[in-house]
Amino acid sequence: RKEVEQDPGPFNVPEGATVAFNCTYSNSASQSFFWYRQDCRKEPKLLMSVYSSGNEDGRFTAQLNRASQYISLLIRDSKLSDSATYLCVVVKAAGNKLTFGGGTRVLVKP
Amino acid sequence: EPEVTQTPSHQVTQMGQEVILHCVPISNHLYFYWYRQILGQKVEFLVSFYNNEISEKSEIFDDQFSVERPDGSNFTLKIRSTKLEDSAMYFCASRGTELTDTQYFGPGTRLTVL
Numbered sequence: 001r002k003e004v005e006q007d008p009g010p011f012n013v014p015e016g017a018t019v020a021f022n023c024t025y026s027n028s029a030s031q032s033f034f035w036y037r038q039d040c041r042k043e044p045k046l047l048m049s050v051y052s053s054g055n056e057d058g059r060f061t062a063q064l065n066r067a068s069q070y071i072s073l074l075i076r077d078s079k080l081s082d083s084a085t086y087l088c089v090v091v092k093a094a095g096n097k098l099t100f101g102g103g104t105r106v107l108v109k110p
Numbered sequence: 111e112p113e114v115t116q117t118p119s120h121q122v123t124q125m126g127q128e129v130i131l132h133c134v135p136i137s138n139h140l141y142f143y144w145y146r147q148i149l150g151q152k153v154e155f156l157v158s159f160y161n162n163e164i165s166e167k168s169e170i171f172d173d174q175f176s177v178e179r180p181d182g183s184n185f186t187l188k189i190r191s192t193k194l195e196d197s198a199m200y201f202c203a204s205r206g207t208e209l210t211d212t213q214y215f216g217p218g219t220r221l222t223v224l
Contacts, residue, residue, distance in 0.1 A: 100154070
Protein backbone atom coordinates (compact mmCIF):
# COMPACT_ATOMS: atom_id res chain seq x y z
CA ARG A 1 0.00 0.00 0.00
CA LYS A 2 1.31 3.46 -0.88
CA GLU A 3 2.19 5.70 2.05
CA VAL A 4 0.04 8.53 0.79
CA GLU A 5 -2.57 7.91 -1.85
CA GLN A 6 -4.64 10.37 -3.86
CA ASP A 7 -7.09 10.19 -6.74
CA PRO A 8 -5.08 11.74 -9.59
CA GLY A 9 -8.20 13.23 -11.23
CA PRO A 10 -8.61 15.43 -13.11
CA PHE A 11 -11.63 16.89 -11.39
CA ASN A 12 -13.33 19.13 -13.93
CA VAL A 13 -15.17 21.79 -11.96
CA PRO A 14 -17.46 24.54 -13.26
CA GLU A 15 -16.50 27.97 -12.01
CA GLY A 16 -18.36 28.74 -8.81
CA ALA A 17 -18.97 25.09 -7.93
CA THR A 18 -17.71 23.14 -4.94
CA VAL A 19 -15.19 20.33 -5.23
CA ALA A 20 -13.91 17.95 -2.60
CA PHE A 21 -11.37 15.18 -2.62
CA ASN A 22 -9.60 12.93 -0.17
CA CYS A 23 -6.21 11.51 0.54
CA THR A 24 -5.46 8.34 2.52
CA TYR A 25 -2.31 7.59 4.46
CA SER A 26 -1.01 4.26 5.65
CA ASN A 27 0.96 5.08 8.81
CA SER A 28 -1.37 5.52 11.77
CA ALA A 29 1.46 7.19 13.73
CA SER A 30 1.61 10.12 11.30
CA GLN A 31 1.40 13.35 13.17
CA SER A 32 1.23 16.32 10.84
CA PHE A 33 -0.77 16.82 7.69
CA PHE A 34 -0.75 19.47 5.02
CA TRP A 35 -2.23 20.40 1.70
CA TYR A 36 0.20 21.93 -0.76
CA ARG A 37 -0.68 23.35 -4.14
CA GLN A 38 1.53 22.86 -7.18
CA ASP A 39 1.16 24.68 -10.46
CA CYS A 40 2.63 23.15 -13.59
CA ARG A 41 6.44 22.86 -13.29
CA LYS A 42 6.50 25.04 -10.19
CA GLU A 43 7.39 24.38 -6.59
CA PRO A 44 4.87 23.06 -4.05
CA LYS A 45 3.35 25.91 -2.07
CA LEU A 46 1.76 25.45 1.32
CA LEU A 47 -2.00 25.82 1.11
CA MET A 48 -2.92 24.90 4.65
CA SER A 49 -2.15 22.68 7.59
CA VAL A 50 -4.77 20.13 8.59
CA TYR A 51 -5.87 19.84 12.19
CA SER A 52 -7.91 17.18 13.92
CA SER A 53 -10.73 19.60 14.60
CA GLY A 54 -10.90 20.63 10.96
CA ASN A 55 -9.95 24.05 9.78
CA GLU A 56 -11.01 26.61 7.25
CA ASP A 57 -9.11 29.24 5.32
CA GLY A 58 -11.42 31.34 3.21
CA ARG A 59 -12.95 29.09 0.56
CA PHE A 60 -10.84 26.10 1.60
CA THR A 61 -11.79 23.60 4.30
CA ALA A 62 -9.59 20.73 5.44
CA GLN A 63 -10.58 17.79 7.60
CA LEU A 64 -8.62 15.01 9.24
CA ASN A 65 -10.11 11.64 10.12
CA ARG A 66 -7.53 9.73 12.15
CA ALA A 67 -9.75 6.69 12.67
CA SER A 68 -10.09 6.12 8.93
CA GLN A 69 -6.69 7.61 8.12
CA TYR A 70 -7.73 10.15 5.57
CA ILE A 71 -7.67 13.88 5.09
CA SER A 72 -9.91 15.89 2.83
CA LEU A 73 -9.92 19.23 1.08
CA LEU A 74 -13.02 21.10 0.02
CA ILE A 75 -12.95 24.14 -2.23
CA ARG A 76 -16.06 26.32 -2.33
CA ASP A 77 -16.97 28.85 -5.02
CA SER A 78 -14.17 27.60 -7.29
CA LYS A 79 -12.17 30.21 -9.21
CA LEU A 80 -10.31 29.71 -12.46
CA SER A 81 -7.13 30.38 -10.48
CA ASP A 82 -7.81 27.31 -8.31
CA SER A 83 -6.79 25.12 -11.26
CA ALA A 84 -3.71 23.28 -10.00
CA THR A 85 -2.51 20.00 -8.58
CA TYR A 86 -3.25 19.60 -4.88
CA LEU A 87 -0.66 17.60 -2.98
CA CYS A 88 -1.46 15.73 0.21
CA VAL A 89 1.53 15.73 2.54
CA VAL A 90 2.11 13.70 5.68
CA VAL A 91 4.83 13.92 8.33
CA LYS A 92 5.41 10.77 10.35
CA ALA A 93 7.30 12.26 13.26
CA ALA A 94 8.46 15.65 14.38
CA GLY A 95 10.96 17.22 12.08
CA ASN A 96 10.92 14.39 9.61
CA LYS A 97 10.71 14.47 5.88
CA LEU A 98 7.52 15.34 4.07
CA THR A 99 5.89 12.37 2.34
CA PHE A 100 3.89 13.44 -0.69
CA GLY A 101 0.95 11.90 -2.43
CA GLY A 102 0.87 11.88 -6.19
CA GLY A 103 -1.48 14.83 -6.30
CA THR A 104 -5.05 15.49 -7.38
CA ARG A 105 -5.44 17.64 -10.45
CA VAL A 106 -8.28 20.18 -10.43
CA LEU A 107 -9.38 22.04 -13.56
CA VAL A 108 -11.83 24.87 -13.05
CA LYS A 109 -13.62 25.82 -16.24
CA PRO A 110 -15.73 28.87 -17.09
CA GLU B 111 8.24 37.85 2.63
CA PRO B 112 11.37 35.71 3.05
CA GLU B 113 11.77 32.97 0.46
CA VAL B 114 14.03 30.12 -0.51
CA THR B 115 16.04 30.80 -3.65
CA GLN B 116 17.70 28.32 -5.98
CA THR B 117 20.20 28.59 -8.81
CA PRO B 118 20.41 27.83 -11.62
CA SER B 119 16.81 27.53 -12.73
CA HIS B 120 17.84 25.06 -15.45
CA GLN B 121 21.00 23.00 -15.72
CA VAL B 122 21.87 20.86 -18.72
CA THR B 123 24.74 18.43 -18.38
CA GLN B 124 26.26 15.41 -20.04
CA MET B 125 25.96 11.98 -18.46
CA GLY B 126 28.90 11.33 -16.15
CA GLN B 127 29.51 14.99 -15.36
CA GLU B 128 29.34 16.50 -11.90
CA VAL B 129 26.71 19.11 -11.08
CA ILE B 130 26.21 21.33 -8.07
CA LEU B 131 22.80 22.78 -7.35
CA HIS B 132 22.64 25.84 -5.16
CA CYS B 133 20.08 26.91 -2.58
CA VAL B 134 19.81 29.84 -0.18
CA PRO B 135 17.34 28.85 2.55
CA ILE B 136 15.26 31.35 4.47
CA SER B 137 17.46 33.31 6.82
CA ASN B 138 17.39 32.01 10.41
CA HIS B 139 15.94 28.67 9.37
CA LEU B 140 17.73 25.71 10.92
CA TYR B 141 16.57 22.67 8.92
CA PHE B 142 17.26 22.11 5.25
CA TYR B 143 16.01 19.57 2.75
CA TRP B 144 16.38 18.44 -0.83
CA TYR B 145 13.54 16.81 -2.74
CA ARG B 146 13.28 15.81 -6.36
CA GLN B 147 10.38 15.37 -8.77
CA ILE B 148 10.79 13.38 -11.95
CA LEU B 149 8.47 14.68 -14.67
CA GLY B 150 4.95 13.34 -14.13
CA GLN B 151 5.79 11.72 -10.80
CA LYS B 152 5.39 12.65 -7.16
CA VAL B 153 7.77 14.73 -5.08
CA GLU B 154 10.34 12.49 -3.35
CA PHE B 155 12.50 13.18 -0.32
CA LEU B 156 16.26 13.01 -0.79
CA VAL B 157 17.96 14.29 2.33
CA SER B 158 17.56 16.44 5.43
CA PHE B 159 20.32 18.46 7.06
CA TYR B 160 20.59 20.01 10.49
CA ASN B 161 23.44 21.33 12.60
CA ASN B 162 25.93 20.73 9.78
CA GLU B 163 25.16 17.09 9.32
CA ILE B 164 22.75 14.82 7.49
CA SER B 165 19.87 13.84 9.76
CA GLU B 166 18.05 11.55 7.34
CA LYS B 167 18.48 10.36 3.76
CA SER B 168 16.43 8.25 1.39
CA GLU B 169 17.61 5.26 -0.61
CA ILE B 170 17.76 7.54 -3.64
CA PHE B 171 20.53 9.51 -1.92
CA ASP B 172 23.39 7.13 -2.68
CA ASP B 173 27.15 7.69 -2.76
CA GLN B 174 26.82 9.83 -5.89
CA PHE B 175 25.01 12.50 -3.88
CA SER B 176 26.36 14.84 -1.24
CA VAL B 177 25.21 17.99 0.51
CA GLU B 178 27.12 20.82 2.02
CA ARG B 179 26.53 24.07 3.83
CA PRO B 180 29.75 25.86 2.88
CA ASP B 181 28.87 29.11 4.65
CA GLY B 182 26.11 30.64 6.71
CA SER B 183 23.71 31.05 3.82
CA ASN B 184 24.20 28.49 1.06
CA PHE B 185 23.12 24.86 0.96
CA THR B 186 24.30 22.77 -1.99
CA LEU B 187 23.49 19.41 -3.53
CA LYS B 188 26.24 17.75 -5.54
CA ILE B 189 25.76 14.85 -7.92
CA ARG B 190 29.19 13.42 -8.73
CA SER B 191 28.52 11.45 -11.89
CA THR B 192 25.13 12.20 -13.34
CA LYS B 193 22.96 9.53 -14.92
CA LEU B 194 20.10 9.94 -17.36
CA GLU B 195 17.66 9.02 -14.60
CA ASP B 196 18.85 11.96 -12.48
CA SER B 197 16.93 14.24 -14.83
CA ALA B 198 14.28 15.88 -12.62
CA MET B 199 13.26 19.04 -10.79
CA TYR B 200 15.26 19.43 -7.62
CA PHE B 201 13.63 21.42 -4.85
CA CYS B 202 15.34 22.82 -1.80
CA ALA B 203 13.24 23.45 1.29
CA SER B 204 13.83 24.93 4.70
CA ARG B 205 12.10 24.80 8.06
CA GLY B 206 12.41 27.28 10.89
CA THR B 207 12.61 25.45 14.18
CA GLU B 208 11.66 22.21 15.89
CA LEU B 209 8.34 23.81 16.81
CA THR B 210 6.94 23.54 13.31
CA ASP B 211 6.78 20.90 10.58
CA THR B 212 6.08 23.47 7.86
CA GLN B 213 8.65 23.48 5.08
CA TYR B 214 9.01 26.22 2.48
CA PHE B 215 10.16 25.32 -0.98
CA GLY B 216 12.40 27.08 -3.45
CA PRO B 217 11.43 27.42 -7.12
CA GLY B 218 13.51 24.40 -8.10
CA THR B 219 16.33 23.62 -10.50
CA ARG B 220 15.43 21.64 -13.60
CA LEU B 221 18.29 19.22 -14.25
CA THR B 222 18.51 17.67 -17.69
CA VAL B 223 21.09 14.93 -18.20
CA LEU B 224 21.88 14.14 -21.83
